Amino acid sequence: MRRYFEIYWLMIRNSLIREMSFKANFILWMVVELLWFLGQVIFLEVLFGYVDHIGDWSKWECVLLVGTHQITSQLFQAFFYVNLSELPDLIRTGRLDLMLLLPVDAQFAVSTRKFGMDNVVNALVGVAIVIFCLCKLHLVPQFHQVALYAVAIAFGVAVHYAVLFGLATVAFWIVRAQGLIYGYYNVFNIARYPDVVFHGTFKVIFSYLIPVIIVANVPARILARALESPWNGLAQLMGASAFVVFATRSFWHFALRRYSSASS
Amino acid sequence: MTSATFSKYWKVFDIGLQNTFVYRWNFLLRAVFGIVPLVGTVFLWQAIFRPGQGTISGYDYSSMIFYFMLTVFLDNLVTPTEDEWQIAAEIRDGKISAYLTKPLNYLAYRVGLYLSYRLLYISVVLLPIIALGWVFREHLRFPAHAITWLAFGASTAMAAFLQFFIAYSLAMIAFWVLEISTIVFILYSFEYFLSGHVFPLDIMPGWLQAFIQWSPFTYELFYPAQVYMERVQGAALAQGLAIQAGWLFVSWVCARVLWARGVRKYQAFGG
Numbered sequence: 001m002r003r004y005f006e007i008y009w010l011m012i013r014n015s016l017i018r019e020m021s022f023k024a025n026f027i028l029w030m031v032v033e034l035l036w037f038l039g040q041v042i043f044l045e046v047l048f049g050y051v052d053h054i055g056d057w058s059k060w061e062c063v064l065l066v067g068t069h070q071i072t073s074q075l076f077q078a079f080f081y082v083n084l085s086e087l088p089d090l091i092r093t094g095r096l097d098l099m100l101l102l103p104v105d106a107q108f109a110v111s112t113r114k115f116g117m118d119n120v121v122n123a124l125v126g127v128a129i130v131i132f133c134l135c136k137l138h139l140v141p142q143f144h145q146v147a148l149y150a151v152a153i154a155f156g157v158a159v160h161y162a163v164l165f166g167l168a169t170v171a172f173w174i175v176r177a178q179g180l181i182y183g184y185y186n187v188f189n190i191a192r193y194p195d196v197v198f199h200g201t202f203k204v205i206f207s208y209l210i211p212v213i214i215v216a217n218v219p220a221r222i223l224a225r226a227l228e229s230p231w232n233g234l235a236q237l238m239g240a241s242a243f244v245v246f247a248t249r250s251f252w253h254f255a256l257r258r259y260s261s262a263s264s
Numbered sequence: 265m266t267s268a269t270f271s272k273y274w275k276v277f278d279i280g281l282q283n284t285f286v287y288r289w290n291f292l293l294r295a296v297f298g299i300v301p302l303v304g305t306v307f308l309w310q311a312i313f314r315p316g317q318g319t320i321s322g323y324d325y326s327s328m329i330f331y332f333m334l335t336v337f338l339d340n341l342v343t344p345t346e347d348e349w350q351i352a353a354e355i356r357d358g359k360i361s362a363y364l365t366k367p368l369n370y371l372a373y374r375v376g377l378y379l380s381y382r383l384l385y386i387s388v389v390l391l392p393i394i395a396l397g398w399v400f401r402e403h404l405r406f407p408a409h410a411i412t413w414l415a416f417g418a419s420t421a422m423a424a425f426l427q428f429f430i431a432y433s434l435a436m437i438a439f440w441v442l443e444i445s446t447i448v449f450i451l452y453s454f455e456y457f458l459s460g461h462v463f464p465l466d467i468m469p470g471w472l473q474a475f476i477q478w479s480p481f482t483y484e485l486f487y488p489a490q491v492y493m494e495r496v497q498g499a500a501l502a503q504g505l506a507i508q509a510g511w512l513f514v515s516w517v518c519a520r521v522l523w524a525r526g527v528r529k530y531q532a533f534g535g
């Protein structure tokens with residue numbers, strides 16, 4: 001285990017050095033993410049010009065939800081996104097062989113090569129938004145709420161990871177796989193909506209099987225709804241993320257067994 | 265256009281079709297995953313309209329759902345997916361040298377490829393789109409006037425070429441800058457919100473409407489949908505189509521000028 005931490009630390013250091021040599025790019029990526037985030041907030045601003053509530057969610061609760069989604073997705077992007085999105089290319093070109101030969105777990109090797117510092121900055125923007133919403137809602141969270149919020153965020157990152165990892169692994173069968181990466185964005189598109197708007201089979205699938213609905217909703221509720229018990233939601237999120245992480249890892253092993261490398 | 269020129273670019277179209285066929289799974293996946301946000305949007309608007317809200321800026325629940333179905337369809341039909349990345353890569357890797365020596369107009373060549381991509385894409389994703397239309401059949405609607413079809417066809421064709429010329433012009437930046445992805449994504453984020461993907465632009469506050477009327481993004485997606493839903497008619501329709509044609513012309517000039525300047529500056533790397 002300690003060896004893995006050491007390797008990971010080296011990878012992060014390497015990525016930072018690499019990123020700092022392209023400063024303009026670094027700042028531009030931050031601008032991109034900020035624009036997207038601003039767009040979400042403007043969308044809510046327009047919506048709440050017409051209604052006071054969506055389900056039982058008020059405007060600032062919805063913005064808090066978007067901020068929470070921002071934190072989770074940016075943390076995921078910081079640690080894993082680039083690596084996983086390059087997996088289809090590794091498979092197509094056969095460079096995956098190099099990873100498989102390394103004396104570490106193959107999933108670890110393909111998941112942790114690069115680290116995005118700009119995403120960490122964007123996650124902090126998310127934190128600022130969440131704090132701003134708490135002020136608007138006149139809420140002062142207690143220590144245990146903040147702690148549980150952080151735990152829920154961590155499990156949310158695990159769900160993001162498992163979903164993209166599972167999608168990227170499909171690339172073992174399909175050669176051109178940009179559509180898969182696109183699928184990640186599509187699926188997580190619904191993570192920013194309050195859970196009360198969903199119902200039926202769709203809600204069941206996206207709460208348990210591909211649990212994207214609960215990723216931002218559970219932590220947001222922990223913070224914004226002090227009167228609701230946090231445990232049900234948290235248990236669901238923990239169970240569901242354990243399930244998807246385990247399921248995608250099994251899928252990865254299954255895919256690796258039939259991998260015969262590219263070219264000769 | 266002489267028949268020889270025509271058959272040349274027809275061949276390009278044909279080759280494009282054959283090459284793109286490898287992407288069929290990619291296309292199908294894109295379309296299938298694209299349904300998830302649409303269904304999410306439907307749920308969201310259901311929740312918004314539920315508390316007895318009659319209409320929002322003239323949209324009731326049903327027409328709002330139809331609006332999103334229509335934009336998803338138009339988006340699949342006209343939005344270039346890989347063209348700008350491919351063009352930029354060809355410039356960066358020096359592959360365009362091969363085209364420069366041939367009696368071939370690169371822009372026309374790229375238009376041929378774009379059209380073949382779009383044709384193949386829409387035929388692959390037609391099945392999911394029809395399935396979706398069936399699920400939401402109660403919200404489907406058809407224009408009351410026959411002339412609307414004509415205006416819609418013209419507006420959609422212009423939207424397609426407007427989007428293509430914008431993508432092409434963006435890719436031309438690769439002549440000057442090595443890595444264009446950040447610039448592309450910054451423009452994407454404006455396009456995404458200002459072309460009507462997220463909500464119909466006419467529900468935005470009144471003081472923004474003048475901007476929306478004159479912004480090029482409006483005419484990339486939102487405007488054809490408005491035409492089809494007959495939310496613009498008569499003189500306003502003619503005016504909108506004229507603005508769209510104006511932007512189309514500007515984007516075409518932009519694409520040509522940037523190409524001409526880029527080629528002048530271009531130096532191929534390697535042998």
